[in-house]
Amino acid sequence: MTILPTVMADLPVIRELFSAAIQYQKLKFGKHWHGLNEVLVEKEIRERLHWKILDEDRISAFFSIAYTDALVWDERDADPAIYLHRIVTNPAFRGKGYVRHITAWAESHGRDAGKLFVRLDTDRENVKLNAYYQECGYVFCGIKKFDDDDNNPLIPRHYLGPGLSLYERKIIQQEEGP
Numbered sequence: 001m002t003i004l005p006t007v008m009a010d011l012p013v014i015r016e017l018f019s020a021a022i023q024y025q026k027l028k029f030g031k032h033w034h035g036l037n038e039v040l041v042e043k044e045i046r047e048r049l050h051w052k053i054l055d056e057d058r059i060s061a062f063f064s065i066a067y068t069d070a071l072v073w074d075e076r077d078a079d080p081a082i083y084l085h086r087i088v089t090n091p092a093f094r095g096k097g098y099v100r101h102i103t104a105w106a107e108s109h110g111r112d113a114g115k116l117f118v119r120l121d122t123d124r125e126n127v128k129l130n131a132y133y134q135e136c137g138y139v140f141c142g143i144k145k146f147d148d149d150d151n152n153p154l155i156p157r158h159y160l161g162p163g164l165s166l167y168e169r170k171i172i173q174q175e176e177g178p
Contacts, residue, residue, distance in 0.1 A: 003105045006050040006062060013059050014041060014088075021088045029126055033086075034157045051105075053098055060093035062086075063102055067113070071154060072121055072144050072164060081117040081168070082110035099136050107171050116171055121164040130165050138167035 006014070018036040025032035044050035044064045053061040064085045070077040084106055089098055106118045122129045124143055134140065145163035146155050 001060070001101060002054045003051055003101070004054060005048050006045050006052045008042070008045055010045075010052060010059060010062075011038070011041070014062060017059070017062065017088050017090055018086075020091050024091065028128075029123075031123055031125070031158060031161070053101065055093060055096070058092075059090060060096070061089045061098045061102070063088070065106065065109070067115070069119070072159075073119065073166065074144070076141075079117055080115045081119045082106050082113065082115045084118065084120040087120075099132065103136055103138075103169065107169070110171050111173065116173075117168045118171060119166070119168040121166050123158070123161075124163045124165040125161075133165075133167045138169050141166040141168050 015036060015038075018033070022032050022035070041050060041064075049066065050064045051062065052059045055061075066083040066085060067081075068077055069081075069083040069085075073079075073081075073083075084102065087099060087102060089096075103118060110116075110118055118138075119141075120133065120138065121144065122133065124130070130140075142165075143163040144166055146152075146159045
């Protein structure tokens, strides 16, 4: 298993896996993402903020990172953190614990970038995913709720409703040797 930056040539696979993720969300949870924002993904690829996991020479998962997320984290966005977004697993590779691998990678990447936290969010009603993030060592930090009548185009539609559960892990800073 290897984590590498996504490249533009990966877009067809990203489209396919994102579509499969939406279908899975509909089946398992009812609430789902509302399509892939390809303009955003292309920007993330150019800026090396979109990453993929290769396993058995195939894209087994992908995710994006950010170094700021004021929309969701409000004043806590001032903390030095790396944020994980849109983690998608190839259906053929489900159950391999990729969030743990992504978290370890994000901790290392964040430590190198001077960050103190790895953060992520998910729908507060997705009980199974909330429990899984806690199993992966994330600490619940509260709920962020968006009003349905906000009419803010920056708010993804799937953020509306009961709110997002916010999670973080403190990045352990390595001690310098003698």
